[in-house]
Amino acid sequence: MFSGExxxxxxxxxxxxxxxxxxxxxxxxxxxxxxxxxxxxxxAEVGESIANRMRLPLTFFTDRxxxxxxxxxxxxxxxxSASRRETVAACRHAEVSLELIELLEISVTxxxxxxxxxxxxxxxxxxxxxxxxxxxxxxxxxxxIDMVERIGVTALALPIxxxxxxxxxxxxxxxxxxxIIAVCxxxxxxxxxxxxAHELGHLVLHGELMRLRPEDHQHADRxxxxxxxxxxxxxxxxxxxxxxSRIAPLKVRWGVSIQALVRRAYDLGIxxxxxxxxxxxxxxxxGWRTNEPSNLAVVQERPRxxxxxxxIVYGTPIxxxxxxxxxxxxxxxxxxxxxxxxxxxxxxxxxxxxxKVIQLRSxx
Amino acid sequence: MKLPKVPSPEESLEKLAPIFTExxxxxxxxxxxxxxxxxxxxxxxxxxxASMLIRLHVKDxxxxxxxxxxxxxxxxxxxxxxxxxxxxxxxxxSDDHNLPDPGRSLARQAFYQYNLEFPDRVPYNKFxxxxxxxxxxxxxxxxxxxxxxxxxTRVSEVHWFVPVPDPARAIKAEPMxxxxxxxxxxxxxxxxxxxSKG
Numbered sequence: 001m002f003s004g005e006x007x008x009x010x011x012x013x014x015x016x017x018x019x020x021x022x023x024x025x026x027x028x029x030x031x032x033x034x035x036x037x038x039x040x041x042x043x044a045e046v047g048e049s050i051a052n053r054m055r056l057p058l059t060f061f062t063d064r065x066x067x068x069x070x071x072x073x074x075x076x077x078x079x080x081s082a083s084r085r086e087t088v089a090a091c092r093h094a095e096v097s098l099e100l101i102e103l104l105e106i107s108v109t110x111x112x113x114x115x116x117x118x119x120x121x122x123x124x125x126x127x128x129x130x131x132x133x134x135x136x137x138x139x140x141x142x143x144x145i146d147m148v149e150r151i152g153v154t155a156l157a158l159p160i161x162x163x164x165x166x167x168x169x170x171x172x173x174x175x176x177x178x179x180i181i182a183v184c185x186x187x188x189x190x191x192x193x194x195x196x197a198h199e200l201g202h203l204v205l206h207g208e209l210m211r212l213r214p215e216d217h218q219h220a221d222r223x224x225x226x227x228x229x230x231x232x233x234x235x236x237x238x239x240x241x242x243x244x245s246r247i248a249p250l251k252v253r254w255g256v257s258i259q260a261l262v263r264r265a266y267d268l269g270i271x272x273x274x275x276x277x278x279x280x281x282x283x284x285x286x287g288w289r290t291n292e293p294s295n296l297a298v299v300q301e302r303p304r305x306x307x308x309x310x311x312i313v314y315g316t317p318i319x320x321x322x323x324x325x326x327x328x329x330x331x332x333x334x335x336x337x338x339x340x341x342x343x344x345x346x347x348x349x350x351x352x353x354x355x356k357v358i359q360l361r362s363x364x
Numbered sequence: 365m366k367l368p369k370v371p372s373p374e375e376s377l378e379k380l381a382p383i384f385t386e387x388x389x390x391x392x393x394x395x396x397x398x399x400x401x402x403x404x405x406x407x408x409x410x411x412x413x414a415s416m417l418i419r420l421h422v423k424d425x426x427x428x429x430x431x432x433x434x435x436x437x438x439x440x441x442x443x444x445x446x447x448x449x450x451x452x453x454x455x456x457x458s459d460d461h462n463l464p465d466p467g468r469s470l471a472r473q474a475f476y477q478y479n480l481e482f483p484d485r486v487p488y489n490k491f492x493x494x495x496x497x498x499x500x501x502x503x504x505x506x507x508x509x510x511x512x513x514x515x516x517t518r519v520s521e522v523h524w525f526v527p528v529p530d531p532a533r534a535i536k537a538e539p540m541x542x543x544x545x546x547x548x549x550x551x552x553x554x555x556x557x558x559x560s561k562g
Contacts, residue, residue, distance in 0.1 A: 109550050142541040149547055241425075243392035245385065248532035255540050274403070278396050285500035293532055299539040308549050345543045 002047050004036040006061045010054050011036075013092035015085055024053045059328040066102065067095040075169045075202040075212055075220075077195050082164035090165050093158040094182045097306065097337065098172075100327055101154065104309040111305070113152030115179050115200075117207040122219045125204050126226035138233045140254045144193050145301040148181065148200060155196070155303035156182040157340035159333070166191070169199035171207050179203045185340050189298030190257040196301075197224035222267075228256050229264045238265050242275065244282055248296060255298045259283060307341035316344075370478065371489060373526040376507060380491070383431075383448050384505070385531040387455075390425030391495065391503040394418035415457055419444060422455070451489045458494040461506040461527075463520045466513060476513035476520050493528070 011021050011032075018032040027046065034040035042050065051058040069091040076087065114132060118125040130137065133147045141147060149155050162184045172178040181199045183192060201223030206216050237250060238261065247261050254261070262283070266276040283289045314323045318338065320331045327334065371379075398417040402409045423444055431446055444455035454475060458464050466472035475490060492508040505528035511521040 107552055109548075109552055111548060140540065143543050146543040146547075241389065241393035241396075241421075243389045243396075245388045245392060245530060245532045249535055252535060252537035274400055275396060278399065282392075282500075282502065286502070295533055295535055296537060299542075304543075304547050305549060308547055312549065312551050344546050 002042050002061050003064050004038040005064050008036040009065045009092050010056055012088045015089045025049045055330050057328055065095055067098045069095055077166040077198050086162045086165055090158055093160055094156050097156045103327060104313055107313045108309045111152050115151045115153055118204050122222035123226045126223045137230045143301055144196050145303050149305050154178050154180045157303050158182055158184050159336045159340050161186050167195040167199050169202050189300040192300060193255050194224055197227045225264055229254055231268055234264055234268055238270050242271050251296050258292055302342040304342040307338050370523050373524050384528050386425050386429040388531050390422035394421030397421055453491050455493045458496060461525050473513050476510045478511050
């Protein structure tokens with residue numbers, strides 16, 4: 001039995017149109033549409049051809065997808081110009097990852113879900129989450145994704161480079177009621193942290209909403225700002241006069257962009273509108289709005305849970321032969337996916353100091 | 365008297381790095397304040413007034429940073445003068461990295477000559493920092509080690525000059541801490557039993 005829904009999922013995963021796929025396998029677009037709609041069972045030869053062209057095992061197409069994310073019901077952090085095709089591709093990758101988790105969870109334990117929805121203000125809600133993390137209000141969050149996973153959020157790394165889509169989140173509506181945050185790969189470390197914090201804000205503040213309003217994104221931003229740059233701490237650490245060279249070391253310490261710090265200083269009333277505009281003008285002319293100085297780069301965090309589950313079940317290093325057979329995915333897809341996840345932490349008992357700025361100079 | 369060794373640009377930049385951090389902050393703040401002044405007062409920007417305002421903010425920044433003996437030059441109100449550790453620094457505005465003509469000031473002419481002005485009590489260095497507004501609305505700084513000035517030809521020489529890097533680009537950061545313990549995920553007991561039976 002060849003699943004048309006699975007074909008559609010695979011096609012959308014690869015960002016192909018029906019016409020693209022039809023050309024790839026030398027069939028008509030109508031034939032693809034009929035297969036996807038379940039009106040036409042492809043011949044063994046066509047099935048093989050589809051699987052080969054899509055670089056997926058034929059067994060992938062033998063049952064229906066177990067998850068379906070309607071793109072419009074998710075909380076997306078993306079540019080307005082992001083195409084629907086990109087949005088859908090991100091959803092399909094997340095669906096495949098969730099199926100992997102479902103497969104692995106037969107054999108491994110789950111982290112209890114401790115994240116709760118909140119009807120408080122974004123700021124108070126963020127403070128509660130910091131408390132849940134066990135981080136005091138005056139300390140940076142050293143590894144946000146790790147902490148998010150430890151409170152039971154399923155963090156998915158999508159093996160796809162999408163320039164206009166950063167992340168999305170949702171609470172699953174199945175029995176697991178699992179909160180999910182999916183992040184696209186290859187985003188700068190500081191941006192990635194803000195994306196995760198923003199999505200966490202949506203999960204906490206807007207869990208019940210099916211469609212987000214513009215103000216909901218503002219609330220998620222306020223949540224993310226308070227989570228990563230607590231107001232009380234920023235009022236102490238952002239010293240006046242606020243200049244780019246004085247604010248730059250805070251980027252390293254707090255793991256956020258210089259732009260986010262300038263914005264935070266403005267939102268907290270540390271700088272006035274005129275200075276905020278001037279600082280952003282300076283960021284622009286220095287080219288820092290698109291590329292902040294590389295010496296200040298924040299390390300890219302990666303989720304860990306999915307890879308750890310695979311290591312428990314399929315060994316370290318992962319036996320991809322068995323993993324692929326059970327998951328009904330190709331080796332290349334699974335390896336690509338696992339590369340988006342973190343390796344086990346090194347065997348050390350000493351934590352590095354968080355976000356420490358090396359003083360190259362003595363003080364005056 | 366034994367003449368002091370001329371320090372290298374690298375060691376001088378390193379030694380004066382804390383000063384540059386404050387100088388940059390002072391200039392950035394001063395440029396904003398000068399701009400704000402003309403905007404708020406609806407006055408056409410006057411570069412000499414703007415430069416003076418900028419200097420005042422730089423001086424203020426240096427004083428607040430704990431530097432002693434910072435003063436504006438009295439005679440022409442166009443420079444800053446301060447001592448940092450064993451180093452005498454003077455800060456002037458210049459269109460480029462070339463030392464401006466010292467004019468009739470004998471003190472300034474003397475400062476251009478590295479081998480003059482050696483107090484006996486401490487090793488002694490002197491530097492000139494030149495600044496100018498750049499085309500991005502920021503400031504460019506040069507550190508110069510003066511060598512000589514010939515009053516007859518009015519030619520000044522430096523041992524060397526280097527642009528002063530933006531302190532934000534000089535920060536070397538350690539990564540934030542990474543997790544030291546793996547996530548609390550384990551094999552299910554039922555799966556363990558099944559695999560041991562298998």
